[in-house]
Amino acid sequence: MNEWTAQALRQVREDPEAVHRLFPRAERLGGPDARAALLALVDAGAVAALYRDGDAGERLAILRALPGLDLGPAALPLVEDALRTNDARLVAAALGPYGSRWLDDHAFRHGVLKCVFMSIPLASVDGLDRRFDAELARMLADHAAERRAAGREVPQDVLERL
Amino acid sequence: MRIFDPHIHMTSRTTDDYERMYAAGVRAVVEPAFWLGQPRTGVGSFLDYFDSLLGWEPYRAAQYGIRHHCALALNPKEANDPRCADVLTELPRYLLKDSVVAVGEVGYDSMTPEEERVFEAQLALAADADLPVLVHTPHRDKTAGTRRTLDVVRACGTRPERVLVDHLNELTVGMVAESGCWMGFSIYPDTKMDPDRMVAILKEYGTERMLVNSAADWGRSDPLKTRQVADAMLASGFTADDVDRVLWHNPIGFYGQSGRLDLGEVSAGAEYAGNTIRRG
Numbered sequence: 001m002n003e004w005t006a007q008a009l010r011q012v013r014e015d016p017e018a019v020h021r022l023f024p025r026a027e028r029l030g031g032p033d034a035r036a037a038l039l040a041l042v043d044a045g046a047v048a049a050l051y052r053d054g055d056a057g058e059r060l061a062i063l064r065a066l067p068g069l070d071l072g073p074a075a076l077p078l079v080e081d082a083l084r085t086n087d088a089r090l091v092a093a094a095l096g097p098y099g100s101r102w103l104d105d106h107a108f109r110h111g112v113l114k115c116v117f118m119s120i121p122l123a124s125v126d127g128l129d130r131r132f133d134a135e136l137a138r139m140l141a142d143h144a145a146e147r148r149a150a151g152r153e154v155p156q157d158v159l160e161r162l
Numbered sequence: 163m164r165i166f167d168p169h170i171h172m173t174s175r176t177t178d179d180y181e182r183m184y185a186a187g188v189r190a191v192v193e194p195a196f197w198l199g200q201p202r203t204g205v206g207s208f209l210d211y212f213d214s215l216l217g218w219e220p221y222r223a224a225q226y227g228i229r230h231h232c233a234l235a236l237n238p239k240e241a242n243d244p245r246c247a248d249v250l251t252e253l254p255r256y257l258l259k260d261s262v263v264a265v266g267e268v269g270y271d272s273m274t275p276e277e278e279r280v281f282e283a284q285l286a287l288a289a290d291a292d293l294p295v296l297v298h299t300p301h302r303d304k305t306a307g308t309r310r311t312l313d314v315v316r317a318c319g320t321r322p323e324r325v326l327v328d329h330l331n332e333l334t335v336g337m338v339a340e341s342g343c344w345m346g347f348s349i350y351p352d353t354k355m356d357p358d359r360m361v362a363i364l365k366e367y368g369t370e371r372m373l374v375n376s377a378a379d380w381g382r383s384d385p386l387k388t389r390q391v392a393d394a395m396l397a398s399g400f401t402a403d404d405v406d407r408v409l410w411h412n413p414i415g416f417y418g419q420s421g422r423l424d425l426g427e428v429s430a431g432a433e434y435a436g437n438t439i440r441r442g
Contacts, residue, residue: 024255
């Protein structure tokens with residue numbers, strides 16, 4: 001941890017509001033772990049506000065930090081927001097351990113199918129074996145049929161699940 | 163040849179443009195915030211736009227091997243609209259973001275008192291955020307507007323090397339050269355500057371503090387104008403080093419003052435070998 005991060009953590013412990021001006025700059029000035037360290041000090045409301053006001057890099061850092069934050073399902077709306085984006089980094093991060101733990105079956109299945117559309121490897125979806133069900137299998141089979149009808153290849157990681 | 167377009171509105175362009183720009187040598191761009199061709203009705207519309215400039219647009223650019231940074235501001239035209247005034251209270255938190263390398267476009271459109279107030283307020287925000295400033299000069303009454311711009315910059319105590327005065331021409335370049343500010347030229351198919359006139363200005367004033375941009379947007383414009391200037395420079399006897407200075411090092415020299423330019427390998431998308439914008 002560098003000096004900037006150490007000082008930022010002290011400031012947030014004294015005044016949690018300080019996180020809002022420190023978090024956007026934390027990776028640039030504090031290094032790759034600084035954002036996660038700051039998030040560990042604030043409550044679910046602050047995490048949601050940081051996500052809402054964040055750029056793509058900040059949102060990615062939040063999504064990746066969620067599994068370690070002990071927020072229960074409170075951060076689920078952030079994951080749902082990320083799944084509505086068209087940014088493969090955010091979509092992949094949304095289907096990490098936190099999304100896999102808390103998304104309902106419908107949202108999880110659509111997240112997986114979205115990965116297929118965006119060429120995100122299914123291997124990066126956390127807990128796919130555990131959450132795989134007949135309905136998701138049907139959705140992937142229908143997708144494969146649509147690809148074949150169009151004369152397109154079916155991705156290998158989809159074929160393996162059929 | 164590598165090109166850094168220091169002023170281009172990519173949200174108004176298609177992925178075909180990104181492909182053609184990459185093929186022409188463009189590897190980095192700065193997209194300043196401006197108006198939409200249609201007046202916005204409120205602050206929320208600006209915030210969504212700023213979020214696009216910080217999220218979707220850099221992601222889209224990265225798919226085509228181009229680094230995207232932005233400059234954020236309340237533009238001169240909408241500085242006159244009271245519905246948009248509160249953008250100024252939202253700006254400070256946006257100016258902290260990693261890919262924001264300047265405040266801009268600021269300056270004058272119709273030379274109103276409101277424009278001046280907003281211009282001065284944003285020079286102060288830039289100083290607080292330790293960012294350089296991209297200043298638009300007006301289409302109408304350009305010479306008077308440029309002179310007034312330089313007076314305001316001087317009066318606000320902004321150091322000239324932190325200011326890029328844009329959309330210059332033969333009549334306005336001299337006073338900006340004297341001021342110590344950086345000089346920007348927008349090369350357009352019909353209006354503003356063309357490549358041959360640009361070369362003539364470079365011959366007269368040299369290549370120091372000179373930036374050339376396409377300012378391509380939703381109007382008649384061409385994102386490859388930077389490359390055309392480079393070719394015209396070479397054809398008229400400038401060296402490859404001169405071209406590299408004007409079209410690569412000078413934009414880095416100006417925006418690099420932010421401390422936030424990141425021209426490392428473009429990574430987003432490469433991760434998923436995506437050569438197109440995926441539709442999920």
